[in-house]
Amino acid sequence: MTRGVTTWSGEPYFLNNVALGVCVVIGILVFGAMFIAMFRFRKSRGAVAEKWSHNTTLEIVWTTIPVIILIALAYLATGGLRTFADTTGSEMTVKVTGYQWKWRYDYVEYKGKAIESVGFMSKLDRESDETRQLNSGLDPKNVKVDGYNTYLINVDKPLVVPVGTKIRFVITAGDVIHSWWVPALGWKMDAIPGIVNATWTNINEPGEYRGQCAELCGQDHGFMPIVVKAVPKADFEKWLAEQQAQAKQPEPAAASTAEKPATAQVDAPVSQGHQG
Amino acid sequence: MAHDATHDHHDDHHGAPKNFFVRWCMSTNHKDIGTLYLVFSLLMFFIGGSFAMVIRAELFKPGLQLVQPYFFNEMTTMHALVMIFGAVMPAFVGLGNWMIPLMIGAPDMALPRMNNLSFWILPFAFALLLSTLFLPGGGPAGGWTMYPPLSLQGDSVAYLVFAVHLMGISSIMGAINIIATILNMRAPGMDLLKMPVFVWSWLITAFLLIAVMPVLAGAVTMLLTDKYFGTSFFNAAGGGDPVLFQHIFWFFGHPEVYIMILPAFGLVSEIIPTFARKPIFGYKAMVFAIASIAFLSFIVWAHHMFAVGLPLGGEIFFMYATMLIAVPTGVKVFNWVSTMWGGSMTFETPMLFAIAFVILFTIGGFSGLMLALAPADFQYHDTYFVVAHFHYVLVTGAIFAIIAATYYWLPKWTGHMYSETWGKIHFWNSVIWVNVLFFPQHFLGLAGMPRRIPDYNVAFANFNMISSIGGFLFGASQLIFVGVVLHCVFFSKKKAPDRVWEGAKGLEWTVPSPAPYHTFELPPVIHDDELAHGHIED
Ligand SMILES: [Cu+2]
Numbered sequence: 001m002t003r004g005v006t007t008w009s010g011e012p013y014f015l016n017n018v019a020l021g022v023c024v025v026i027g028i029l030v031f032g033a034m035f036i037a038m039f040r041f042r043k044s045r046g047a048v049a050e051k052w053s054h055n056t057t058l059e060i061v062w063t064t065i066p067v068i069i070l071i072a073l074a075y076l077a078t079g080g081l082r083t084f085a086d087t088t089g090s091e092m093t094v095k096v097t098g099y100q101w102k103w104r105y106d107y108v109e110y111k112g113k114a115i116e117s118v119g120f121m122s123k124l125d126r127e128s129d130e131t132r133q134l135n136s137g138l139d140p141k142n143v144k145v146d147g148y149n150t151y152l153i154n155v156d157k158p159l160v161v162p163v164g165t166k167i168r169f170v171i172t173a174g175d176v177i178h179s180w181w182v183p184a185l186g187w188k189m190d191a192i193p194g195i196v197n198a199t200w201t202n203i204n205e206p207g208e209y210r211g212q213c214a215e216l217c218g219q220d221h222g223f224m225p226i227v228v229k230a231v232p233k234a235d236f237e238k239w240l241a242e243q244q245a246q247a248k249q250p251e252p253a254a255a256s257t258a259e260k261p262a263t264a265q266v267d268a269p270v271s272q273g274h275q276g
Numbered sequence: 277m278a279h280d281a282t283h284d285h286h287d288d289h290h291g292a293p294k295n296f297f298v299r300w301c302m303s304t305n306h307k308d309i310g311t312l313y314l315v316f317s318l319l320m321f322f323i324g325g326s327f328a329m330v331i332r333a334e335l336f337k338p339g340l341q342l343v344q345p346y347f348f349n350e351m352t353t354m355h356a357l358v359m360i361f362g363a364v365m366p367a368f369v370g371l372g373n374w375m376i377p378l379m380i381g382a383p384d385m386a387l388p389r390m391n392n393l394s395f396w397i398l399p400f401a402f403a404l405l406l407s408t409l410f411l412p413g414g415g416p417a418g419g420w421t422m423y424p425p426l427s428l429q430g431d432s433v434a435y436l437v438f439a440v441h442l443m444g445i446s447s448i449m450g451a452i453n454i455i456a457t458i459l460n461m462r463a464p465g466m467d468l469l470k471m472p473v474f475v476w477s478w479l480i481t482a483f484l485l486i487a488v489m490p491v492l493a494g495a496v497t498m499l500l501t502d503k504y505f506g507t508s509f510f511n512a513a514g515g516g517d518p519v520l521f522q523h524i525f526w527f528f529g530h531p532e533v534y535i536m537i538l539p540a541f542g543l544v545s546e547i548i549p550t551f552a553r554k555p556i557f558g559y560k561a562m563v564f565a566i567a568s569i570a571f572l573s574f575i576v577w578a579h580h581m582f583a584v585g586l587p588l589g590g591e592i593f594f595m596y597a598t599m600l601i602a603v604p605t606g607v608k609v610f611n612w613v614s615t616m617w618g619g620s621m622t623f624e625t626p627m628l629f630a631i632a633f634v635i636l637f638t639i640g641g642f643s644g645l646m647l648a649l650a651p652a653d654f655q656y657h658d659t660y661f662v663v664a665h666f667h668y669v670l671v672t673g674a675i676f677a678i679i680a681a682t683y684y685w686l687p688k689w690t691g692h693m694y695s696e697t698w699g700k701i702h703f704w705n706s707v708i709w710v711n712v713l714f715f716p717q718h719f720l721g722l723a724g725m726p727r728r729i730p731d732y733n734v735a736f737a738n739f740n741m742i743s744s745i746g747g748f749l750f751g752a753s754q755l756i757f758v759g760v761v762l763h764c765v766f767f768s769k770k771k772a773p774d775r776v777w778e779g780a781k782g783l784e785w786t787v788p789s790p791a792p793y794h795t796f797e798l799p800p801v802i803h804d805d806e807l808a809h810g811h812i813e814d
Contacts, residue, residue: 001655001722015652016722023642030613031635037616038623038631041552049553049779050618059558062610063603070599073649078592080651085588132340132731140338140734149734151338171585176426177518179583179658183724187654190584192519193425194512197585214583214658214726216419218426219346222729 002183005209005230007202009186011080018076022069084187087200090168094159095119098171098178098191098213101220105159108170110240117247118240124223125154132223153210158227162236166202176218182211182228190215203230291793301396304388306373307791311689312395313370314682318758320362320402321675325751327355332713332747338734348730349417350409356420360536361443362402364670367678368539369394369450372478375685376454378784378791379472381463381800386456394449401442408432419728421529424499424510424521433503437496444489451485454478463783465802469563472782472807473556476563477542480570484531484538487574492528495521519584526577534573536670537637538566540677541608544630546782547684548612551627552619553779557611565604565611572601582653591650598648602641609638624777625699629680632707633673640668643718658728661721667714672707679706679757686764687772691790694764702760705753712746781807 001016003009041047093108099121106119124132128151131138143151161167171180173191181188185201188211203209211226231239292308293299303309330351334342343351373391377384385391408415413431416422427433458479462471471479498509498521508514510521541562549556556562578586578594586594612634621627643665647653656662687693716739721727725736732740772789786806787795 001652002724012652012655015649016646016655019646019649019652023645027638027642030609030638034613034616034631034634037613037619038621041616041619041621043553043620043622047620049620051554052618053555053557053559053615055557055614058614059561059607059610063607066603066606070602073645074596074599077595077649077651081588081591081595084651084654085591134340134344136339138339140731151733152731153733176429177423181658181726183655187651188583188657192512192584194517195519195585199585211724212726212729216349216423216426216728218429219344219349219417221349222345222726222731 004186005184005203005205005207006186007204008080008083008200009184011083012186015073015077015080019073022073084199087168087198090166090200092162092165092167094161094167094169096169096171096180096191098173098175098180098217098224100175100218101213101224103155103159103178103180103213103224103226104174107240107243115240115244118243120157122155122157122159122227124152124225125150125156128152128154128225129223150210152223153212153225153227155225155227158208158229160229160231160236160239161203162233163203163206163230164233166200168198168200171197171199177215178213178217178224179215180211180226181214182209182226184209184211185228188214203228206230206232302392304384304392305793306377306385306388306391307689307793309385309391309395310370310372310374313366313373316395316398317363317367317370317678318761320358320366321754323406324355324358324363325754327351327358328747329751331355332744334730335732335740336744337741338732338737340731343730345730346414346417349419349728350415352728353416353419354406354409357405357416358402359670360420360532361440362398364536364674364678365443365447366398368478368481368536368674369447369454371474371543371678371681371685372450372454372539374689375784376457376475376478377461378787378795379475379782380458380461380466381783381796381802382457382461383794383796385453386461387453390449391453394446394453397442397446397449401439401446404435404442405439408435411435421525422496422499422521423525424502424518427499428503428510433499437500440496441493444493447485448489451482451489454482455486458482463796463799463802466783469560470802470804470807472542473545473559473562473566474539474542477538477545477566480566481535481538484535484570484573488528488531488535491524492532495524495528498524519581522581522584523577526580527574529580530577531570531573533666533669534569536674538570540633540637540674541566543677543681543684544612544633547626547630547680548615548634550684550777550780551624551630552616552621554615554619555781557614557617558607561607562611565607568604569601572597572604576601579648579650579653582650583657595648595650599645602645602648605641609634609641620779622778624683625694625696625703626680626684628700628703628707629676629683632703633676633680636668636672636676636707636711640665640673643668656721658726659721660717660725660727663727664714664717664721667717671714672710676706682761684777685784686761687776688784688787688789688791690765690768691772691788692764692768693770693772693776694760694768698756698760698763702753702756705756706750709746709750709753713743713750714746716740716743716746783807 001013003013092110095106095108097104102121102123104121107115127143131140131143140151171189171191173193178191179188180191189197189199207230209228213224416430416432416436418427501507502509508516510516510518545556576598579598647656720736720739725732774789775785
């Protein structure tokens with residue numbers, strides 16, 4: 001499991017390692033005893049079966065010890081849950097909406113100021129999309145960005161967020177249930193139509209973090225990735241200002257505006273189109 | 277026992293009917309119906325297995341080579357439904373049918389006609405379900421969990437719902453029959469606390485079935501009315517709640533998970549003492565552990581839903597309750613090991629599968645404990661880590677136990693010994709390839725591969741290829757199993773003695789091999805030292 005890059009993402013990582021360690025130790029003891037038994041008490045070695053079938057002391061011991069281990073694990077996990085559930089004190093809010101089969105990001109608020117009309121669709125990049133067609137003849141190995149294979153984990157327009165900022169996500173869906181998951185952030189949260197789930201992150205290191213939809217949502221469930229681009233605060237503020245300026249201008253008719261083709265906006269009214 | 281042998285003699289004139297249709301389709305005989313269940317289960321095991329082969333073939337390497345994503349989703353959905361409701365559950369009912377009357381000294385099941393009905397519903401249920409693959413619009417593709425709104429987008433909702441209803445009715449009738457048999461038909465002297473652990477495990481499982489199958493029926497009926505009759509149970513636009521379905525489904529679904537493993541605990545608790553030649557360690561603790569797991573299964577359902585946005589209190593409650601299950605489960609594992617300790621062991625095929633069960637099921641238990649930790653589950657949830665977990669519990673758990681039991685009782689059923697050599701070949705192939713198949717899936721999940729996807733980034737390529745190779749070879753290994761069974765039933769010349777295994781205890785070994793068509797028409801006289809657990813101080 002990845003350590004992740006946020007203030008919280010160490011929790012699942014730490015718990016995973018502790019629990020794995022506990023399991024490995026218990027496993028070695030139990031399986032060790034079993035293999036010793038299988039070796040020592042073979043009929044072919046002349047072993048004669050003993051008659052006992054009960055030992056109260058032993059039974060109490062191996063009921064109690066697991067209970068103690070479990071209490072320790074539960075204590076650790078509860079701490080992680082408490083911090084996870086605390087979405088207060090956020091400095092920014094992003095609304096995430098899952099659609100078949102793309103994500104929509106709306107920037108709601110930044111440092112207490114409401115943001116008007118910055119929102120876009122984010123869907124599988126064209127190169128992955130062409131390659132993933134049945135018998136496309138294209139090799140997934142060749143889908144690369146900067147030498148890094150991004151097959152099925154790249155999008156046309158990533159979610160841009162600032163580092164060192166507690167970001168609150170409100171997550172919902174427009175059609176069926178999806179789940180928004182970027183492993184580097186340490187959690188996934190279901191996107192459910194009619195329900196708004198809130199969660200948070202605080203990313204420490206700039207970078208591009210990739211994830212995928214994690215709840216079966218139909219035929220292209222495997223093809224709705226997530227890319228979060230974490231940038232320094234100053235860069236983010238510049239980017240946000242650009243986006244806002246762009247949104248204020250009257251929609252330039254179908255022309256390719258800037259470096260970012262606005263395909264997402266065109267696709268917007270997509271959600272309910274499934275033979276309801 | 278002597279009086280049984282003579283008794284069966286004068287019984288011959290009303291043995292099995294000669295007419296094929298009368299014997300098999302109109303049967304009210306627990307042994308024949310048990311056989312029907314087991315044969316049906318084997319058939320479904322291969323149908324469900326062939327779906328798994330399609331899945332593993334598509335996932336062999338990145339890129340889509342074989343099937344469209346929608347068909348892939350049909351395969352994952354059908355694989356689960358067929359394996360759970362068609363292979364594992366009927367196999368346990370079949371084993372229960374065959375063995376419970378023999379183990380408690382009853383002449384047959386308590387409700388023989390209902391027994392016939394509960395089996396013969398199943399072929400129709402699965403014909404309905406599988407037919408959807410050949411209909412326009414295709415089969416169900418929203419996952420076996422049928423979460424709305426996705427599951428309602430399919431055109432096969434009605435087929436799926438009615439198939440599930442039929443399976444549910446069949447299971448409930450089977451469960452009623454088993455409870456009635458165990459509570460009313462025990463031979464005099466077969467006290468509840470002298471019953472074999474397998475009988476105990478089925479008694480508890482049957483109560484679980486009666487408790488939760490109606491819940492599933494209710495949930496799918498609401499899906500049906502949401503789809504066709506304009507209700508909005510799960511439709512947010514109409515004031516419903518999609519998460520409500522998940523609560524109802526998993527209130528069924530988690531006990532269902534134990535329905536598929538408790539009888540396996542029972543089976544292994546029969547087999548290990550036999551080949552260790554030593555009574556089961558802590559009989560009462562074993563029974564109590566099964567009962568406590570069954571109880572806990574009702575209060576842990578939302579651990580399947582840690583990522584739906586439960587309130588903090590809910591997350592904590594379901595996490596603690598889930599972790600508690602580790603205690604009785606641990607007791608069972610420790611007791612199996614203690615049963616082996618100080619024994620005089622031999623390693624025939626049933627014992628090999630039982631030992632593999634204990635080890636590999638425990639690995640599945642370990643990953644289960646990890647999954648119980650909610651913050652970690654935020655990462656594991658809906659990844660291949662979960663896929664690895666439940667396949668360890670279900671394949672190397674439930675199915676290994678079923679295979680072990682088949683080898684264990686096959687000589688009793690057929691009167692012939694199976695080929696020990698080929699049994700062992702089957703075992704070693706199964707146990708090696710199943711680990712090649714599922715162990716790498718832990719790594720895939722931890723590396724971030726979601727489940728139920730037909731295609732993946734090249735970073736996941738190596739482990740997927742290893743897993744697929746394991747899958748193909750594990751699938752092929754099961755053909756050996758069919759070969760061993762067919763050989764034993766039709767060709768084996770080696771006669772089986774009544775007490776097939778030297779260390780075997782229990783009433784089923786006091787009747788001739790093959791078990792005659794009618795047994796225990798007069799209740800047997802119970803000698804405590806004939807029983808696996810009788811005569812034991814505790
Ligand atoms: Cu999705």
